[in-house]
Amino acid sequence: xxxxxxxxxxxxxxxxxxxxxxxxxxxxxxxxxxxxxxxxxxxxxxxxxxxxxxxxxxxxxxxxxxxxxxxxxxxxxxxxxxxxxxxxxxxxxxxxxxxxxxxxxxxxxxxxxxxxxxxxxxxxxxxxxxxxxxxxxxxxxxxxxxxxxxxxxxxxxxxxxxxxxxxxxxxxxxxxxxxxxxxxxxxxxxxxxxxxxxxxxxxxxxxxxxxxxxxxxxxxxxxxxxxxxxxxxxxxxxxxxxxxxxxxxxxxxxxxxxxxxxxxxxxxxxxxxxxxxxxxxxxxxxxxxxxxxxxxxxxxxxxxxxxxxxxxxxxxxxxxxxxxxxxxxxxxxxxxxxxxxxxxxxxxxxxxxxxxxxxxxxxxxxxxxxxxxxxxxxxxxxxxxxxxxxxxxxxxxxxxxxxxxxxxxxxxxxxxxxxxxxxxxxxxxxxxxxxxxxxxxxxxxxxxxxxxxxxx
Numbered sequence: 321x322x323x324x325x326x327x328x329x330x331x332x333x334x335x336x337x338x339x340x341x342x343x344x345x346x347x348x349x350x351x352x353x354x355x356x357x358x359x360x361x362x363x364x365x366x367x368x369x370x371x372x373x374x375x376x377x378x379x380x381x382x383x384x385x386x387x388x389x390x391x392x393x394x395x396x397x398x399x400x401x402x403x404x405x406x407x408x409x410x411x412x413x414x415x416x417x418x419x420x421x422x423x424x425x426x427x428x429x430x431x432x433x434x435x436x437x438x439x440x441x442x443x444x445x446x447x448x449x450x451x452x453x454x455x456x457x458x459x460x461x462x463x464x465x466x467x468x469x470x471x472x473x474x475x476x477x478x479x480x481x482x483x484x485x486x487x488x489x490x491x492x493x494x495x496x497x498x499x500x501x502x503x504x505x506x507x508x509x510x511x512x513x514x515x516x517x518x519x520x521x522x523x524x525x526x527x528x529x530x531x532x533x534x535x536x537x538x539x540x541x542x543x544x545x546x547x548x549x550x551x552x553x554x555x556x557x558x559x560x561x562x563x564x565x566x567x568x569x570x571x572x573x574x575x576x577x578x579x580x581x582x583x584x585x586x587x588x589x590x591x592x593x594x595x596x597x598x599x600x601x602x603x604x605x606x607x608x609x610x611x612x613x614x615x616x617x618x619x620x621x622x623x624x625x626x627x628x629x630x631x632x633x634x635x636x637x638x639x640x641x642x643x644x645x646x647x648x649x650x651x652x653x654x655x656x657x658x659x660x661x662x663x664x665x666x667x668x669x670x671x672x673x674x675x676x677x678x679x680x681x682x683x684x685x686x687x688x689x690x691x692x693x694x695x696x697x698x699x700x701x702x703x704x705x706x707x708x709x710x711x712x713x714x715x716x717x718x719x720x721x722x723x724x725x726x727x728x729x730x731x732x733x734x735x736x737x738x739x740x741x742x743x744x745x746x747x748x749x750x751x752x753x754x755x756x757x758x759x760x761x762x763x764x765x766x767x768x769x770x771x772x773x774x775x776x
Contacts (some may be wrong), residue, residue: 328352331359331383337756340365343773349374349396357408359383362692369393375422378401381409381431388414391435399423399443405431407452416440417456423469429454429477433627437462438481443467450499456481460503465491467510475499485523487575488512492530497537498520508621516541517555527564540575558595572598581606582622588729590614608651616640622660636671641726656701664688668698678703678776681745691763695772700743700760702734703776707745710775720770734773741765 326348338343342510344363347353348644353371355361360383361370369380369390375398385391391413396399399422401413409431411417417435418427423443430452433439438456439448444465446647450473454460460481463471469491476499479485486495492510497519505525507514509513512530516537529547536543538556545552546564553571554561560679561570570579576597579588582603590598592613599616600608608614610633613641617630618640629647630639636653643661650657650669657666658676666675675690675698690700710719710733722734724739729748735744735756743760749754762768 326350328354330354330356331361332356334360335362336360337363337368338365338737339368341367343369343372343393345371347371347373347377349398350376352378353380354387354463355379355383355404355409357382357383360386362386364388373401374398378402378404380404380406382407385409385411386413390416390419391433392418394420394422394425397443399425401447402426403428403432405429405452409430410434417454420446423465441471443473444489446471448473450475450479451477453477454479456484456503459484459487461485462487463491464489465493465510467491470498470510475501475523476493478502488528497685506536517553531566558597579614584686588614590611601628602628607630608633608637610634619646625662627662632669638731659688661686666690667692668694672697672699674699674701676701676703677759678706681757681759687758687761689761689763693762693766693768693772695766695768700768700773701776702745702773706745707733707775712775715770715773715775717770720773734770736762736768738765740766 332388335344342365344361359616361368367389370385370387371392373394375396391411396444396504407430411433413435414707415436417433417438420441423445426447428449432453433456436457438454440462442464460479465471467490471491471493473495479501481503481679485501486505488508493512495514497516502522507527509529512532515535517535520537520539521541524542527545527550531548533551534543535553535554540557541554541559543552544562545568549566550563550568552561554573554577556574558575560578561572563586567585569587574594578593579600581602590612598614599619600614603620604629613635616638619628619642622642624642625644627644631649632651634652638656639648641648641659641664647664648657649664649667650673653669654671654676661679664674718731719733721728721735723735723737730749732749733746735746741762744756744758746756
C-alpha cells in the first residue's frame, strides 16, 4: 500500500493490491494523482478502493483503474474534487466506478467508466461532463442532493444502463444531452431540466416531483412528468407524453404522438402536419383547443364507468367514450363518434359526421342520443357483429322502416319512430322470437331513410 500526502504523484506502471479492505492508493486532501497511459491500478480484495481520496483532490486517468469494489472513492463530505478520465483511460468497479461522498465535485470523462453503479455522489452541486462512455449495470449516474441545490450533467457521449441511466435526487438538476442516453431516466424531486433536442433518448424519462421541463430527441420518446406542473416536448419521433398529476404542457412535434391528460387544464400543442396518427387519452373530461391537430381522442379505459366527456375541435377527430354515460362532441370536421357502452350523448357539430353503434344492445343501459343528426350529410354506422343478420355495406331499403308510415313487414330490421325519434333493431322482423330493442334516439325526430345507415 502506498501513502501520499498533499502532493503530486504520477503512476507509470501497474500496481495491484489483493488484501481485503486495503486500498491501492490513499491520498490526502488537495493531492494530485496522474495515472499514465499503459498503467493499471487495481484492487481485488473486498471493500477496497483503487484510489481513496479525501476532498479537493485532482485525479487524472490516462491508464486504467479497476477494483472489485470501488474504483475511485472520495470519502470526505467536504467534496470539491475533480476526476478527469482521458480518452485512453478507464475506471471500472465491481460495485462503484467513481463514488464521491461530498458536493461540488467535477467529473470529466472522455474514456470509459463502468460498474454496477458507474458514477455516484451523495452530495449536490456536482458537475459531470461526458464525451466517452458511462455504463452502469444498475445505475449509470446516481446523484443525491438537497432541495434547492443542483447537479449538472452534460453529455455528448453515451450514458447507458439496462436499468437506470440516470437516478437523481432532491436537487433541481440540469441534464443537457447531445449524445445518447439509454435506460430509464428518473429525475427525482426538484424542478429538473432534461434537454435532449440535439441528442437521443432510449428509455422512459420520469420527472418525479417538481415542475420539470423534459425535451426528447429524434427517437420514439417516453416522457412522464409525474407530479408537478411539467413541460414535455417530444420532438421528432412517435412519442408518448404523460404529464401526470398537475397542470402540464405537452408538445408532440413531428410524428404520431400519444398524449395522456388527467385534467381539463392540461395543454396539448400539436402543430398542423405534425403527424397523422396523433392520439389523446383522457382520464378526465377534456376539450381540444382550436388549431390542435389530434386525430383521435379516447378515454384511458374503454371499460371504465366514470363519465368522461370529450370535445374535438375544427379538425376531424375519431372520438371514443367508455362504459359510462359520455358526452362526445365532434366540433368542426368530419368526425367519427363512438359512444361504446353507457347512455351517451353524441354531438357531431359541423361537417359530415359518423355515429357508430358497435356494442351489445341494451334498452336500459346502452341507448345513445344523437342530438344533431343531419341527413344526408351524417351517417349512422352499425356493426353486424351486434346487429345480427345485416349484410355489410349500405343498409338495404327493405331493411328500414319508419313506424309512423305504412305497415311493418318481416324484412324490416332498423325501425324508426319519426314521431319520437326512437331507433330500434328487430333481429328477425317478426317481433315474436326476438322483440325490437331500442338502441338510439334522434333529438328533434329528423327525417331519415335507409340511406343514412351503413353496416360494417
